[in-house]
Amino acid sequence: MTTQSISIELPKPAPLLSAKGWTAFLLALTMVCAVAPALNLWVPEDSALHLSDYMLGLLGKFMCYAICALAIDLIWGYTGILSLGHGLFFALGGYVMGMYLMREAAGPDALPAFMGFLDWKELPWHWALSGSFAATVLLVFLVPGLIGGLFGYFAFRSRIKGVYFSIITQALTYAAMLLFFRNETGFGGNNGFTGFRTLLGYSVNSKAMHVLLFALSGLALLGCFLFSRWLMRSKYGRVLQAVRDAESRTMFCGYNPLPYKLSIWVISAMMCGLAGALYVPQVGIINPSEMSVGNSIEMAVWTAVGGRASLVGPIIGAFAVNGGKSWLTVAAPEYWLYVLGALFIVVTLFMPGGLIRLPQQLRQWREKRKAQVKAPLNQAAAAGAKTTAEPASADALEGVRA
């Protein structure tokens, strides 16, 4: 072994976003904050460029869904832990926001209407902080974070993995749904919360508020994207991938997987909570069906369709699947669930990389196809190519060894 003084060109850390990436990011930012609001508010309704209130609301919802897809991607795509219970965190964020909106709708001294029906005289303890907007914003992150953290700590400490973990998350969200359905838990039971009037004193039903919530959702999505990108390109993100691919090796490298899994799990839960909190004032209702098992599975489908372990993929997936859902539930409502199921199967079997890697997959497929078509036509040439290819690869090996 000679100690060569030739220094090796080590790869430099990737930038947060490439120049192209920043351009796209800023473009998206102006679309969300300026173009879409302007098209909705100031372009006359009969113009082709007008963005209808319906479309604005729909896109706002989709952006909240995209945050969820991103959150699931962090825990599933990068860390390899499939959660089928993220609907719980989404709903928890939504409920925290809903509690605040209910208090505001009821007025400063009155109880929310549904408590009147139950003949309650005073606020239950868990409503104590719901009067303050600042506390609400904090709790939107803290409640999903704490509940997720507690659950995650025990699950990851017991080294629960794979399908067992997924099933437990399903059970968790289902149990929470049953709990929230009950009237005496103080979450409005079956009906949940609705009939919101104002947010910080401004009407939630005004056009300006819709646009504001839309823009906030967009900012939250872009913010979450940038944060995820920062996380995943740091060594932290690579440790998560290492945990996904070879957990025991990661341990023998001196990493304790528990804090890593737990932290990304909590971050993911918090992102879902934020999405839920932005979603509720836009749709004007939150009820326990948001925690249903199907909803959480659908979130995982968005991520799978878009492409796991890529940050843009899940966002595309959330828009594509929900766009399809909005269209199909109008065109042929009874078929949507079949389509969703078929989509999941097709993606898992034929497009493991999701939509985002489809062009690459098609290119490879076409090349393979081309090679197959050529082969029978000119076998001699193919054989010749093979013999020339072999020395080439041998050379490459030599190069490595040298």
Add this chain to the structure above:
Amino acid sequence: MTPDLMQEGEQRLASYQQREAALRTESGGRNASLARPVVAGEVDVTHGRILYLEDVHVSFDGFKAINGLSLDIAPGELRCIIGPNGAGKTTMMDIITGKTRLDSGTVFFGSTIDLLRYKEPEIAAMGIGRKFQKPTVFEQLSVFENLELALKTHKGIASSMLFKLSGAQKDRIAEVLHTIHLAGSVTRQAGLLSHGQKQWLEIGMLLVQEPKLLLLDEPVAGMTDEETVRTAELFLTLKGKHSLMVVEHDMSFIDTISEKVTVLCDGSVLAEGTLAEVQADERVIEVYLGR
């Protein structure tokens, strides 16, 4: 400065060095731990043993995988472990690295660290590196990223999020890349490497951790002859700086690298000595041929 002061200084230095040299011998005797405070997590090898197993017993559902195993390894030693299948070689490594719990026995790293009290990541951080039988590298990451992850540094989440390679760490990675002959495939995805290259990458990942003790489970399995020769060279250069424990079946490989061989059978030590000695041992011949 007057000449006698210089002289006296030289004398003092010489006697100090002599004393230090005396302490560094096989065992420091009664001076061994004199005025050496026990530092948590730091291995103390002044007694001349880096790894010490005594009367270790492990059973799985009644099957005695390890049965009264006693073994010790000196700092800088390269020890080969051989033995028929099921002799407990891999289980022994599992015990040392904290993966398997004992029924009874003692396992010490140096003279002060009781390994039974620590978990896998802690043991790895103290300086015991392990290479698995089947090469396990992070297949989705590049060669460089694999080494970067394994680097000896703080392994908490906050320090990982803010981690930046220092110049010295870059040099270390570059040096190891040369050592393991992977300087030409720095950005290559680890999953695309050949089997032998993966084995080397895994050894490289151990080296950047700067371990004091390396446990290598069949390091040359699946390597070409040329790769095996290079691996032997590599191990001989590591000997002295690190202590190595190598489990292998390839006798010619063991012949090139080893000075002392331990034969395990049915969970305990059957024979110990040079390869020639153990190969001449009646009992060893019996367990290898008698089955």
